[in-house]
Amino acid sequence: MELTVEGLSVARGGMPVLEGLTFTLTTGNILILRGPNGSGKTTLLRTLAGLQPPLAGRIGLPPEAIAYGAHADGLKATLSVAENLTFWARVYGTTDIEPALAQFNLKGLRNRAAHSLSAGQKRRLGLARLLVTGRRFWLLDEPTVSLDQASVGLFADAVRSHVAGGGAALIATHIDLGLAAETLDVAPFRADPDRPTRTPTAFDEAFT
Template sequence: MNFSVENLACRRGDVTVLTGVTFSVAEGEALVLRAPNGAGKTTLLRCLAGLTPPVSGALHFSPEDVAYAAHADGLKAQLSVEENLQFWADIFGTRDIAPAVDAFELSSLLSRRAQDLSAGQKRRLSLSRMVLTGRAIWALDEPTVSLDVENVARFSSAVTRHLAQGGSAVLATHIDLGLPTARTLDLSPFRAISQDAPSDDPFLDGAFQ
């Protein structure tokens, strides 16, 4: 899905942290956000997902087209992996959990409760929801936290598959995921506050949209 933002200003709390952000992302393309901590990567992703209204500017797409994954895993601890997946599949109307199970190799974990998973397993389960959303734009905030090298590769393959199917993605990550159609956007020129301002707070993030 092609989409763009124009002259966007975003705030964190009462403070405007980004101004004049303009970019476009083509169908099948990934845009990787780069900037120092606190520069506004999380704030921009939340704005794209409709969780934080922009101060000004234009979003040339609907937030309903965006699936957002942030720092928190957002799992239902007492439910099994399979029950968590089926819950999300039902919400998003996709029904079939097999694509998510296959993408993140969750078949051996289906009967385990989410609260009994390791940090890496919880992250895999959380990210697998992206496959079930059916949404064209993936907005991902440091998605590889807690993932080992093998599972970073699985995640990269899932994103690559999404792009090949006509989707697009915006990611804040310091890891080179090897995405074939990725380009980088440095947010530093759009910063509206100093480096000493409070950093993006993961505890304020919605886990998923």
């Protein structure tokens, strides 16, 4: 299975952000997205995840194959750590949350309400959700924000083992994760900001 992107153009708030992107990500591989602040990495990931339509081009992978890890952790505040994972496991039709708890060192926190976790613990729980999705393609936006060095290591290990098991990962990050990966710098694909699009792409922001 592969994610193929051909001639993709994406917009945010009615303004074109990136144009003419073409790349392929095959299972068993990691692609790191680089680019300065505001260059369009989040906009690209949102588009690939099916949260907004592209301006132009083709995305060759159904959104159902994708697990999207956004900036926000997306936790249910009043549910415990284990209940959060069980909730998402049911949504995605999987059952076993133990590997996800173990991978992100959450076993000792399993009965704690999500709202009572520290920022880094919340982020670990947000990332643990990836493991219960059962989805092959992980699209991750700055996944290591708030993580200490040990937790960054746990995350990198999770990505390595996901990819070794036939998954793939596309990760926007400003730090070196120590992963064997290709890099895609989006900077050369920046669109002309003076050429507004007429496609209404801002309407769906309230729902994502």
